[in-house]
Amino acid sequence: MTAGGRLWTRLGGDRRSLARYRRPAAAAAELEPALRSLSDPELRAHAEAWQRRHRGTVGADCEDLLPEAAALVRETSRRVLGKRLDDVQLMGGLALHDGAMVEMKTGEGKTLALVLPAVLGALAGRGVHVLTANDYLVERDAALTAPLYGALGLSCGTVLEVGDGKRPSAARRAAYAADVTYATPLALGYDLLRDRRANTPERTVQRGRYLALVDEADLLLFDDARKTVHLTRTDGEADPRYAKMTAVVGRLKPGLHYRVDQERKLVTLTDAGTERIEDLLGTSDLDRTADPRLLRILDAVLRAREVFRRGVDYVVVDGAVGVISGYSGRVSLTTDFGDGVTQAIAAKEGLEVPAETRRLCTLHVHWFLRGYQRLGAITGVAAETEAYRRVYGLETVRIPTGRPVLRVDRPVRFYPSDRARTEAVVAETAARRAKGQPVLLGTASIAQSEQMSAALTERGIPHHRLTPENHAEEAAAVARAGSVGAVTVVTRMVGRGVDIQLGGGADGGADAPDPADHDAVVRSGGLYVLAVDAYESRRLELHMRGRAGRRGDPGESAVFLSVTDPSLKPLFPAWQLKVLGLNPDPADSSMAFSRGVERALDIRTGQLAQQLCESVRYDEVMERQSDRLQRQRLVVFDGSGRRDWVARALDSTADQAVAAAKPSGGAKALRRALAQAYPVGLDVESLAALPPEQLSAAVRADVHSAYARREAEVTAPVLRDYERWIPLNLIDNFWADHLRALDDLSAATSLHTLTGADGLAHYQQEAERLFTGLLRRIERRAVFHLFRQEGPE
Numbered sequence: 013m014t015a016g017g018r019l020w021t022r023l024g025g026d027r028r029s030l031a032r033y034r035r036p037a038a039a040a041a042e043l044e045p046a047l048r049s050l051s052d053p054e055l056r057a058h059a060e061a062w063q064r065r066h067r068g069t070v071g072a073d074c075e076d077l078l079p080e081a082a083a084l085v086r087e088t089s090r091r092v093l094g095k096r097l098d099d100v101q102l103m104g105g106l107a108l109h110d111g112a113m114v115e116m117k118t119g120e121g122k123t124l125a126l127v128l129p130a131v132l133g134a135l136a137g138r139g140v141h142v143l144t145a146n147d148y149l150v151e152r153d154a155a156l157t158a159p160l161y162g163a164l165g166l167s168c169g170t171v172l173e174v175g176d177g178k179r180p181s182a183a184r185r186a187a188y189a190a191d192v193t194y195a196t197p198l199a200l201g202y203d204l205l206r207d208r209r210a211n212t213p214e215r216t217v218q219r220g221r222y223l224a225l226v227d228e229a230d231l232l233l234f235d236d237a238r239k240t241v242h243l244t245r246t247d248g249e250a251d252p253r254y255a256k257m258t259a260v261v262g263r264l265k266p267g268l269h270y271r272v273d274q275e276r277k278l279v280t281l282t283d284a285g286t287e288r289i290e291d292l293l294g295t296s297d298l299d300r301t302a303d304p305r306l307l308r309i310l311d312a313v314l315r316a317r318e319v320f321r322r323g324v325d326y327v328v329v330d331g332a333v334g335v336i337s338g339y340s341g342r343v344s345l346t347t348d349f350g351d352g353v354t355q356a357i358a359a360k361e362g363l364e365v366p367a368e369t370r371r372l373c374t375l376h377v378h379w380f381l382r383g384y385q386r387l388g389a390i391t392g393v394a395a396e397t398e399a400y401r402r403v404y405g406l407e408t409v410r411i412p413t414g415r416p417v418l419r420v421d422r423p424v425r426f427y428p429s430d431r432a433r434t435e436a437v438v439a440e441t442a443a444r445r446a447k448g449q450p451v452l453l454g455t456a457s458i459a460q461s462e463q464m465s466a467a468l469t470e471r472g473i474p475h476h477r478l479t480p481e482n483h484a485e486e487a488a489a490v491a492r493a494g495s496v497g498a499v500t501v502v503t504r505m506v507g508r509g510v511d512i513q514l515g516g517g518a519d520g521g522a523d524a525p526d527p528a529d530h531d532a533v534v535r536s537g538g539l540y541v542l543a544v545d546a547y548e549s550r551r552l553e554l555h556m557r558g559r560a561g562r563r564g565d566p567g568e569s570a571v572f573l574s575v576t577d578p579s580l581k582p583l584f585p586a587w588q589l590k591v592l593g594l595n596p597d598p599a600d601s602s603m604a605f606s607r608g609v610e611r612a613l614d615i616r617t618g619q620l621a622q623q624l625c626e627s628v629r630y631d632e633v634m635e636r637q638s639d640r641l642q643r644q645r646l647v648v649f650d651g652s653g654r655r656d657w658v659a660r661a662l663d664s665t666a667d668q669a670v671a672a673a674k675p676s677g678g679a680k681a682l683r684r685a686l687a688q689a690y691p692v693g694l695d696v697e698s699l700a701a702l703p704p705e706q707l708s709a710a711v712r713a714d715v716h717s718a719y720a721r722r723e724a725e726v727t728a729p730v731l732r733d734y735e736r737w738i739p740l741n742l743i744d745n746f747w748a749d750h751l752r753a754l755d756d757l758s759a760a761t762s763l764h765t766l767t768g769a770d771g772l773a774h775y776q777q778e779a780e781r782l783f784t785g786l787l788r789r790i791e792r793r794a795v796f797h798l799f800r801q802e803g804p805e
């Protein structure tokens with residue numbers, strides 16, 4: 013947050029006045045005639061001169077430049093893209109620059125609103141990152157805005173999640189060196205982790221985290237906040253026991269042998285189940301005698317069978333398991349469910365079981381974003397204000413719409429069964445299509461989208477089904493979705509940022525909508541969005557409805573639910589769902605229940621926000637330790653404090669050896685402890701009687717003398733080289749072990765919490781103890797290797 017933003021927050025953040033943003037926007041309008049009178053080359057020269065003049069102006073110091081910057085961006089956009097930014101877009105951009113969580117309704121033009129704060133942020137010359145939800149949006153937004161940045165004398169790059177990992181470092185570095193870089197947080201997080209593990213500066217690609225402007229911020233800052241990126245290493249061979257246990261579990265009966273908790277994605281064995289497995293495996297007392305890993309595999313196999321559903325949680329792509337993100341509906345082949353679940357799913361599906369992976373380092377999305385010096389965020393619906401304030405220090409600012417929203421939002425309709433709902437959806441789609449209205453059907457899962465598509469085909473309704481599996485076709489399909497009478501079936505990913513042009517065609521592209529088609533669609537009522545999915549929050553539903561009625565367009569939205577939808581269970585008591593199912597006319601009497609859904613979702617939103625605020629505190633423990641270790645790694649890596657680090661490690665090793673010998677252990681114990689740590693040069697017998705402090709000082713001096721002898725032996729350049737790579741390798745490897753230890757601690761803490769104790773305090777305390785142990789171990793091992801590493805031939 014900028015200094016100005018922080019001050020503003022202290023003065024009463026939630027009472028922020030929009031006048032603060034209205035004023036510069038109005039002042040920009042006054043500068044407009046002068047800019048309009050310039051020729052294109054003159055405008056560009058003017059923009060470049062402006063950039064040169066103000067290079068180095070940072071954050072709050074830009075205050076006086078705001079009207080000029082806004083006017084420049086507006087006029088350049090008008091000429092380059094044919095879109096003159098509205099006042100509300102300038103206000104949104106100014107609020108972003110101010111470090112706020114900005115709410116601008118769906119379709120108001122956030123993509124272009126982000127350009128103004130990016131241009132202002134670029135003045136610092138340290139790179140601006142514009143973050144969005146997925147690669148499709150990264151490419152689309154960068155392609156749309158790059159000509160605009162270019163005309164303003166700024167460069168624009170992209171970093172993608174899929175495929176970019178294989179791009180040469182130089183190309184990736186160039187993308188980061190651009191003034192403005194479009195990317196997803198996950199893509200940047202991966203690169204940050206890779207840079208953190210690099211052994212030479214040439215292999216790093218990033219240049220720090222200065223300013224992030226986050227689009228689709230409710231998804232990234234809230235839903236995805238606790239997602240992690242991690243670097244992994246394959247751990248040995250694939251384990252044949254996944255296949256074996258899959259066959260064993262295939263012979264169990266649900267209910268009798270195990271119980272399933274769908275909500276928590278857990279499966280527990282009954283006594284009968286345990287006995288049956290013991291029979292099948294020919295063993296007894298499974299819990300105590302089996303290898304812990306076999307028990308873990310059993311748990312994963314049971315969960316893979318009962319709670320992970322194909323088409324909902326995962327898909328099979330090219331013989332591998334692809335994880336579907338619950339919120340975006342996108343598929344990742346690089347993510348893992350963890351705990352062996354991915355391996356168990358592969359075994360269930362009869363695929364080749366992949367080897368398990370070991371996490372080398374990991375980073376939470378919320379921590380990654382909080383690592384930026386400046387942060388601004390924007391979204392269509394910012395409901396979780398408390399979480400944005402507490403986790404990210406962002407105050408929410410709501411920007412009014414530029415023109416009235418004409419979209420008609422119909423109340424939710426409930427149908428007694430999935431079948432009845434499908435029939436209603438097909439009938440409604442056919443009716444809308446008959447009058448030329450384009451229809452967008454939003455489904456909950458790939459499986460549901462297949463089912464809808466089959467029902468439409470049966471009725472002879474031509475349509476296009478867009479799934480996370482056919483990514484590449486996405487842009488083309490979206491371009492067609494607004495055509496006269498088009499029917500498009502999507503999973504909820506399209507709820508994210510996708511902009512459907514009335515009449516068809518792509519925004520800003522050569523194939524912009526034909527005016528006659530556009531008018532025909534407008535006359536038919538605009539895009540009709542029909543969601544057949546109960547969303548986890550009202551916010552997600554509003555995003556879906558918000559595909560229609562954008563920037564004053566006509567449009568309509570509706571939600572058709574079946575009382576059998578699993579997602580309704582947590583929202584309504586069973587009796588209420590039953591009553592709803594008896595309702596003879598879903599179109600008539602759903603209003604009250606529609607409000608009921610809204611209320612239930614609002615309550616759930618509050619609970620989720622509270623949960624996020626609490627759970628990030630656990631993540632912070634690991635992340636803070638990671639940062640602390642990273643700082644140590646950095647001084648070794650860049651050489652600035654490498655000699656000091658080694659000197660401290662020598663002292664620490666001496667102290668640890670003395671402590672390990674214990675005062676009561678006598679000369680023999682001391683000799684053994686010291687000899688294990690370094691080549692001792694002292695007469696140990698005479699030391700043993702010294703008081704502890706003198707003993708420590710003498711041993712410290714001795715370890716340093718031994719190190720000087722070592723230097724003479726292997727030569728200074730060789731030892732300097734060891735001093736660089738030995739600590740780096742140890743830090744990286746021991747951190748991976750530490751992550752495992754923290755996982756175990758976290759599992760143990762859950763048990764601890766169940767007993768009513770303060771879980772977080774326990775976790776923090778124990779994690780700190782483990783971390784101190786980790787640091788000592790790294791120092792000790794580094795010294796060990798520095799003394800013993802074989803010299804070059």
Ligand SMILES: Nc1ncnc2c1ncn2[C@@H]1O[C@H](COP(=O)(O)OP(=O)(O)OP(=O)(O)O)[C@@H](O)[C@H]1O
Binds near residue numbers: 094
């Ligand atoms: N100033 C403008 N003049 C004309 N058209 C504009 C202007 N700004 C944006 N648009 C158009 O409005 C449409 C919606 O813009 P955009 O997709 O950026 O909205 P959004 O606010 O990001 O929506 P969502 O919340 O759904 O992500 C696009 O077709 C875009 O080109």
